[in-house]
């Protein structure tokens with residue numbers, strides 16, 4: 416059973432995200448928690464977030480938003496104790512509209528997988544962590560799919576970082592009052608069903624530093640900033656994850672044992688499509704939802 420993240424001094428964990436700020440707004444407290452335990456952490460970021468909305472009052476320097484956001488990423492990651500940053504040099508796809516052909520969502524998934532595999536083979540992590548993508552951004556879904564694919568191909572457990580649905584409902588209610596036309600409200604129910612979350616880490620001792628890292632993403636508006644203190648704490652003082660075993664399903668070729676997943680699926684060409692809750696296979700067509 417892989418029911419806990421590696422948390423000792425010899426462990427290496429790679430956090431895989433789509434945009435600068437995802438490492439902080441998403442997994443900031445986790446990175447602090449791991450660093451405090453002596454784990455060597457790295458962040459792989461697929462883009463430089465150039466499609467992000469710039470916070471009111473922020474002037475983008477001549478180098479452009481990509482350079483500004485990369486600098487923010489490096490500064491925040493430093494505060495979070497991250498040892499290495501890797502960029503996949505893809506373009507931010509934005510939330511809607513046609514995704515550019517060189518963007519995170521626009522490139523074929525195999526290209527994203529190829530670039531990420533190179534980083535993973537270089538850093539040699541014991542575990543991958545990626546956002547589970549239930550917050551509505553298509554690049555997050557794409558990066559999650561790529562991370563899961565790489566994890567399976569290379570036999571590395573891939574943890575999904577979650578925003579609990581219970582908290583996202585409260586967040587959506589507040590947002591509806593403040594900004595009834597927010598595109599987030601049109602995305603349907605966001606967040607991860609609480610009953611599927613398999614691990615909660617108390618990170619309250621890192622709360623202040625997490626807030627400092629959030630503030631370092633100066634060009635961005637933090638999704639937590641207008642929240643009442645109690646709800647902000649609920650989001651930021653604990654991390655929620657789904658363990659690799661928490662979503663183990665029978666594959667079309669019959670593998671149930673997560674320990675054998677990497678090996679088995681590399682050979683069989685199977686991979687777990689998280690969004691659709693089913694296995695897929697590059698070699699055979701699979702009837703959906705083997706449960």
Ligand SMILES: [Zn+2]
Nearest residue numbers: 433434437552
């Ligand atoms: Zn993002």
